[in-house]
Amino acid sequence: MKNRKCIQLVANITNILFVVLKTHTYFFVSIEIAYRKKNMSKSIEKTDFQIAFGRQVEKFRIEQELSYRQLAQRCDIDHSNISKIEKGEINIQLSTILQLSNGLKIHPKELFGFEFNIEKE
Numbered sequence: 001m002k003n004r005k006c007i008q009l010v011a012n013i014t015n016i017l018f019v020v021l022k023t024h025t026y027f028f029v030s031i032e033i034a035y036r037k038k039n040m041s042k043s044i045e046k047t048d049f050q051i052a053f054g055r056q057v058e059k060f061r062i063e064q065e066l067s068y069r070q071l072a073q074r075c076d077i078d079h080s081n082i083s084k085i086e087k088g089e090i091n092i093q094l095s096t097i098l099q100l101s102n103g104l105k106i107h108p109k110e111l112f113g114f115e116f117n118i119e120k121e
Helices: 002-063 068-075 079-087 094-104 108-112
Strands: none
Touching: 002 079, 002 094, 002 108, 068 079, 068 094, 094 108
16 A cells, blocks of 8 residues: 555656646747747848848949859959859858959949848847
């Protein structure tokens, strides 16, 4: 009889611990999802900015009737990176912006001549 009560008590405690653990898990998962959503919205904005910048590079390259390779040679940048920059697939350094503007024979600020909405938090 004592063994049965002990087993029942252990089962009850296990069920209670399971419910508490499950509740806490849902709580922490909810916090993590909220955190990811907040950071994901920032990364989406970053990607949108990179895409808009890339479109500017592409616009000037096409206006000057340059291929990826021709612009790459002018800029001393690998031609595959020119394509990635235009698609917004890579984040570039300030020195790369200078190389691009020199290769396109434009002022660096012209590469930023696009509309972009920045929301302040």
